[in-house]
Amino acid sequence: MEMTAEKEGLFVDPDFTVDDSALFSDYTTPLSRLTGKVTWLRPQQICRSPCLFPDDITEAHPKQGILGDCWLLCACNMLLKSRYLLDQVMPPGQCLWGQRGYTGQFWFQFWRNGHWTEVRIDDRLPCINNTPCFSHCNCPVAFWVALLEKAYAKLHGSYERLWAGQVCEALVDLSGGVAERWSLKKSVNTPVGQSLFPELSENIRKWSYVSCCVHEDPTGASEQGQFHALSVIEWKDVKTTAGEQVQLLRIRNPWGRRCWEGAWTEGGAGWTMLDPVCSAALLGNTKEGEFWVDKREFQQKFDDITVGYPISEDHHLQSIYTGSLLTHTQQIGGSWIKGFSAGGCRNNSSYSSNPKYWLKVQEGGEVLLSLLQHGPWSSMHNFQKGQSVDNTRQHPYYQAIALHIWKVDKKRFNLTRTLNSTPCASSLTHTYEREVVVHAHLSAGFYLLVPSTFLQGAQGHFLLRVHATCSTFLSAVKVSVQQECGGGEWELESVSGCWTVGSTAGGSRNFPSHGKNPHVPLIVTYDPGGTNVKVTLCQHSPENTLHAIGFHIYKVSGDVECMVISGMVCPVVSCVPHAHSHEVSVQCRLPPAGYVILPSTYQPDCGAEYTLTIARKIPRKAISCQEHLGQAVQETSHVSVMGL
Structure with missing residues (x-):
């Protein structure tokens, strides 16, 4: 029935093949009943004159098929209200059916962990009886919904992973907003x-x-x-x-x-x-x-x-509370690492070891803060109808998270006393959500921000965002009080980056392009004997698209930015062999000096985002922080998914 791509000369996506691997991940949803019934057709095989959008925009609304992804389709309606957002997600100028230069290839952009990520697909769509079986447009000859859904499914790993989810997550993925x-x-x-x-x-x-x-x-x-x-x-x-x-x-x-x-x-x-x-x-x-x-x-x-939240064409959020434009925006990444910075909720004496951030508010105004945990892209695909959603059930993928804010005098405050006092603003409870949001009106001054998980030792990576009507400056507290680990105190730093195909994805030392990988400086000033440096590399990719990752540490000779890493330069420490895992790490002893870390994938030109976390021992006595709360902080969670 379907014309071969070779005859047409049309694009065939090698990374999202038209077979069961694109439809299913674990066969745990009702979608598994479709095995063997689906054919893949291009729009011109489905109707005579396909288009992206109908002339009547009221006919452009999404209509759900047999896939339980109403949460995504509801968010798609947002794009019909904003031409700016629609062009951001579906860049204009793509060659359509019947036009000269049409290749059967389309590309979309989704906001992910602080960055817009491009996803390219071919236009072969899953059909039953020559009709798209998943989401489509109210107008049967318009295909913007079906193509966007396919690109989003590719980003998640399969169509099945779109079965059940949160509207708020899809809204953020399609807008980069809140x-x-x-x-x-x-x-x-x-x-x-x-x-x-x-x-x-x-x-x-x-x-x-x-x-x-x-x-x-x-x-x-x-x-x-x-x-x-x-x-x-x-x-x-x-x-x-x-x-x-x-x-x-x-x-x-x-x-x-x-x-x-x-x-x-x-x-x-x-x-x-x-x-x-x-x-x-x-x-x-x-x-x-x-x-x-x-x-x-x-x-x-x-x-x-x-x-x-509405988003202006100048990329600014508009407050749903006051209508004001939040014209000042900043974001910063971080990590909770077991034994270092995963202190848990305020019921734990280790709470002070959580990552901490300074927020400087210049004049005072309306501030919107959000804490987004990276988590698996397919956060809810195993959630089945009938499962408990009570307040004690632990989310199978996300950690229960919260964000607390205290007003302080910069660098002149008692940490223990501050954390035992009542926050000036917070997300109230730890919840099993991808993102929690805090809205507040803050006066000028310095604020201490502490993102935390409910469980002590729970690991994960997160993005902290600030949107405000006034000038603000967000930065990490460089010296973070950690749990004792062999005595002394540890300084923690997290650096987020990406391997970009054709630019910074240089591959391992087996390839001459290795030196093109990102260079992350490391300064060691203290060597008490034994382990004094711990480095962890985490890639942010779906489970089925993991790259083999590792890293090398080189001693710096001269300027880090000008240092050329070639096959003749030997690393002082290596985290090899490269492993197909989300995270790799190494503990080592390095003499005081300047170093540079090169995180890499094994093969060159493998694009992905990553976070590099560096812990260094520093020559200061560890601060003991024991909380004595009058009563346990009430921590609740609420999980609901929209899918059927």
Whole structure:
């Protein structure tokens, strides 16, 4: 049925082949029933005149197929509200079907761990009976949704790994911005959620993205009992014939069918309270798969609400609380390492060993801080319907994380006393989320930021981000008090970087391009005898695309930047052989001197992001930090996924 790529001369993606490896990862979802039923077709084999987008933009909304990725499709609606974001994710100028130069290749960009990552695919799509079986566009000849979904599946490792996830994660991946999620139920300690609607101005409602989810099964909405996510398309303030103000919300179901039996469904009692002309106009604007609810019904029936911050064309976030542009942005990476910087929550005496950061606020203003743990890209693909989501269940992939902030005098404060005091702002609880967000109004001065996991010794890498209306400066506290390890105190430093194909991906010492690898300086000033340096290299790649990694440490002769590493230069320490693992490390003793570390993949031109963590012993007496809290800090978690 399918024309061969060789005859067409069209691009065939060698890294995401059209077979079961692209569809499945572990065969643990209902998708496994499709084995042997799927054929892969290019758009021009599916319809006569394929296009990316329909002429009528209202027909461009995503429509869910048999894959449980409503969380991604709800986030895709955000791109239809912002041409800037759409062009960022799907760069313009790509050659389409019927155009000269068409090769069957498309490329997308997704924001990942602080950087935009390019993903290239061919346009062969999984089909059943000559029709795309996964997500597609409301317009059957438009293919932007199906192609974006394929690129996102490639980034995760397979389509199956898109089964169930969080809308807030997809919103961040498609925008590089920030999203917040609250529970609308009084039983959960999220007071902001109860007063969220009055705080969203009309302008914010227009440009932000809002999604909602129902956990329980209301009458007549069977798919919503499966953590199904839906999109809030429109907000409308209307007056009843009695003069009362009513706020209506238009909701869209990615399944493409209406699934609500409230007062504002077509023919419902709510419409009789409005002027017939107003009712007819609102109902006439309702597309397939959409329905209306009022604010009171929404808050009663829905469980979760997710809000994505608007992003201006100048790359600035707009506060959903005040509407102000957060024009000052900075980010920095870090790590929790067992035995060094994984101190756990405030219930542990080792809390002070967690990574610490300075935040300098120049004039005072509105500040948004977010802590994002890297984690596996496919965070929820093993979550099955029916599994417990109670407050004690540990997330199978992410750590429970939190961020606490104290105002201090720079370098002139008692660490123990400060950490035992009440933070000026925090994420309140440790939660099994990829990202936690703290919103605050901070006065001018210095602040101590401490990201932590709930469990002591829990390892991971994270990204700390700051968005503010005022000038801020974020930096790591260079001397971090660590747990004792053979006596003394350790200084911890984390450096994030990447191997770039054709530039800094030089490969191992077996290749002449080895010297092109990133150069990370290392200064050793203290040698008490025994191990005084520990280096850990972690690559941030999905499990099925890991490269063989390792590193070499060279003694510096002259300027680090000008130092040429050739096959004639021998390292003083090596972490070899290169291993196909997320993380490799070495402990060693180095005499006081200047060194340079070259992290590398074994083969040249293997692109990936990495974090290099360096621990050095320093000649200072370790500080003892024992907390005496009046009561245990209440740590709760809440996990919900939207997929079916």
